Amino acid sequence: MDPRVLSGILLFLLPFLYAGLVLLYALTFFWGVRAVEALKLPAVVAVITVHLVYLAARTVAFNHPPITSVFEIMTLLAISIAIAYFYIEIRTNASATGFFILFLAFVFQTFSSLFIKDLLQIPEFLHSLVLGFHVAAALLGYTGISLSAVYGLLYLMLYHDIRSSRFGIIYNRLPNLETLETMSLRSEAFGFWALGLAIVVGLFWLPRVFKDFSYWDPKLVGTIAIWVLYAIGFAAKRKYGWQGRKMMIVTLVAFCFVFFSMTVINFYLSGFHSFH
Amino acid sequence: MNLLAVGISHHTASVEVRERMWLSEEEMRRALAQLKDRFFTECVLVSTCNRTELYGIVPSGGTVDAAILSQFLIDFKKASGVVHPAHFRSLAAGDAVHHLFQVASGSDSLVIGDIQILNQVKEAFQLSRDQQVMGPVLNRLMQAALHVGKRVRTETAICEGAVSVSYAAVELASKIFADLSRKSALLVGAGETGELTLKHLLGKGIGQIRVANRTREKAEALVATLGGTVVDYAAVMETLPAVDIILTSVSSPSPILGPDDVQRVMRQRSHNPLIIIDIGVPRNVNPATKKIDNVFLYDIDSLSTMVDRNLDRRKAELPKVDAILREEVVEFFRWYNALQVGPTIQELRDSFEAVRQQEVEKNINRFRTEDRELVDLVTRRIINKLLHQPMTVLKEGTAEGNGKAETMRRILIVRELFGIGKTERESDESE
Numbered sequence: 001m002d003p004r005v006l007s008g009i010l011l012f013l014l015p016f017l018y019a020g021l022v023l024l025y026a027l028t029f030f031w032g033v034r035a036v037e038a039l040k041l042p043a044v045v046a047v048i049t050v051h052l053v054y055l056a057a058r059t060v061a062f063n064h065p066p067i068t069s070v071f072e073i074m075t076l077l078a079i080s081i082a083i084a085y086f087y088i089e090i091r092t093n094a095s096a097t098g099f100f101i102l103f104l105a106f107v108f109q110t111f112s113s114l115f116i117k118d119l120l121q122i123p124e125f126l127h128s129l130v131l132g133f134h135v136a137a138a139l140l141g142y143t144g145i146s147l148s149a150v151y152g153l154l155y156l157m158l159y160h161d162i163r164s165s166r167f168g169i170i171y172n173r174l175p176n177l178e179t180l181e182t183m184s185l186r187s188e189a190f191g192f193w194a195l196g197l198a199i200v201v202g203l204f205w206l207p208r209v210f211k212d213f214s215y216w217d218p219k220l221v222g223t224i225a226i227w228v229l230y231a232i233g234f235a236a237k238r239k240y241g242w243q244g245r246k247m248m249i250v251t252l253v254a255f256c257f258v259f260f261s262m263t264v265i266n267f268y269l270s271g272f273h274s275f276h
Numbered sequence: 277m278n279l280l281a282v283g284i285s286h287h288t289a290s291v292e293v294r295e296r297m298w299l300s301e302e303e304m305r306r307a308l309a310q311l312k313d314r315f316f317t318e319c320v321l322v323s324t325c326n327r328t329e330l331y332g333i334v335p336s337g338g339t340v341d342a343a344i345l346s347q348f349l350i351d352f353k354k355a356s357g358v359v360h361p362a363h364f365r366s367l368a369a370g371d372a373v374h375h376l377f378q379v380a381s382g383s384d385s386l387v388i389g390d391i392q393i394l395n396q397v398k399e400a401f402q403l404s405r406d407q408q409v410m411g412p413v414l415n416r417l418m419q420a421a422l423h424v425g426k427r428v429r430t431e432t433a434i435c436e437g438a439v440s441v442s443y444a445a446v447e448l449a450s451k452i453f454a455d456l457s458r459k460s461a462l463l464v465g466a467g468e469t470g471e472l473t474l475k476h477l478l479g480k481g482i483g484q485i486r487v488a489n490r491t492r493e494k495a496e497a498l499v500a501t502l503g504g505t506v507v508d509y510a511a512v513m514e515t516l517p518a519v520d521i522i523l524t525s526v527s528s529p530s531p532i533l534g535p536d537d538v539q540r541v542m543r544q545r546s547h548n549p550l551i552i553i554d555i556g557v558p559r560n561v562n563p564a565t566k567k568i569d570n571v572f573l574y575d576i577d578s579l580s581t582m583v584d585r586n587l588d589r590r591k592a593e594l595p596k597v598d599a600i601l602r603e604e605v606v607e608f609f610r611w612y613n614a615l616q617v618g619p620t621i622q623e624l625r626d627s628f629e630a631v632r633q634q635e636v637e638k639n640i641n642r643f644r645t646e647d648r649e650l651v652d653l654v655t656r657r658i659i660n661k662l663l664h665q666p667m668t669v670l671k672e673g674t675a676e677g678n679g680k681a682e683t684m685r686r687i688l689i690v691r692e693l694f695g696i697g698k699t700e701r702e703s704d705e706s707e
Binding site: 243 | 431433436437448450451452453454455546547548549566569570572574578581582585586589
């Protein structure tokens, strides 16, 4: 099959596949349907495989890896989250957080499928290996931060339910608070260092490639601001012993800035960081 | 089917009556021996704090009156003044099978989803085997009951959620902390519920326990039983920052802990989460303490609410449990009905014929075309001759003078030897 046709079909199918996956996890989480329990992990593997085929087809069809626009990055972020979740589930054997994490992957993939553009011509520097490294590090960073936000949100939901003696689905199905907090902080630390690496690589590489490079580029400033925000959060945790709820709120606020940076800054304030 | 069940349970009798009918292991051994001698070919007794039930296979052609069995049990326990035959309920055949499955699944327990009952059924089964009062039917029935119990626990949520105040407190702790072995608990006031909660915490592997009580001797006695260390009642406040779970159960007209105390404690413990279980009435901890970040305060009412909700959730699982029980009763009777000479002979023939056909088909090309019909004929004759002896033995089993038990024994031997009628599950289990 022609790679462009294949990538077109898969681009259309992927949001539905992710939606199906989210539905499977929702069935067990919210309604306790045990009959689909055994289907969940194979379904994750199947969707990841289809997604990889899509990325390969798209790379061949358009002669460049899908790293040139925010919506291409979003599809990478979706698969990255799905793979990270798959790893977490097989390591911890706990699937209770699957619905929430895969929902995030579904959102990213849907945005990507709706707005992605087919680019045949891209600037030469986008074939650079350094760019690949820069993007991979940023991707890992954002994946870590996204996972951290989901765990942070789950922590706050469970915290609220436990404190208000609401012993419903959230209470019964989610892992304990300490685990959620640990998962959130570990993902956050991973994301923080990966994003830091992306920033460092970018700061060395970008001025050499772009003639109009500016340290005041909105995306660069936004990303550094986010990184500094996380750094302040970690420092406060260490210095003032921020724990539990307070730390999870910081995580969620920081994620809102990340989302703001990915959307508003990318679309309305784009500087040299736009490649087409 | 000659299965008869007679028993007393929380449905039919009060605890005063039930406790008179409880049988120790030694009593069960003696009772089983007498029951086998007088009434049954196979029998089993299940005795717990909520039920004493007898299941037995009546010899073919014979009858046993359920009232006589009830009276036997009453007399055996010398409880005729307190217990009456009217306290007993009897069931036969399919109803008895269904009831045993209900018992094993925990759906008939006083606290729905009781997890101990499955072990008690297992122990009853083992005891009957040790006493050699177990035969093929009850053996199969008890195995099926254990399978039902496990299946219900895996496929439904009937055992989920704490259903006692003390266990609810422990469940809460498990929902907040990942690893209780790294945590420590302090019990202030050595009351009964507090002690029980501490026992549950120990069962969950709590790292360290401390006990403080106004009467130090009482704390020392508790520590001597459960382990841990005694804390001076006057030094409780200094100990608080070092513990993650505080259980208070003190008789005091005013709270012993307030928001200011807990704020101070939280600062000292770097705001690490703190669970306070207040089971004192009146309450030992000022409710305003609940507002402090990372403090999880529960009183007896909130724990009771949790227990009630869990019980409701368990009850909501009963239709799912019932569906499993019905499936398993059908499965058991499918096995039981196959224990007839006619179907067994037919299955034996089919099994041999399947092997013959398979081998003939595999090798038929090695023979000349004109010989192939002969090969078919010869192999059929061989099969008939091989089957002649086992079939004769089976048919003799039903001859006059041989009881149902002998017939069944022969049928079971043949089925076991030739592996006929085995389902996939049975094959897995036997492996």
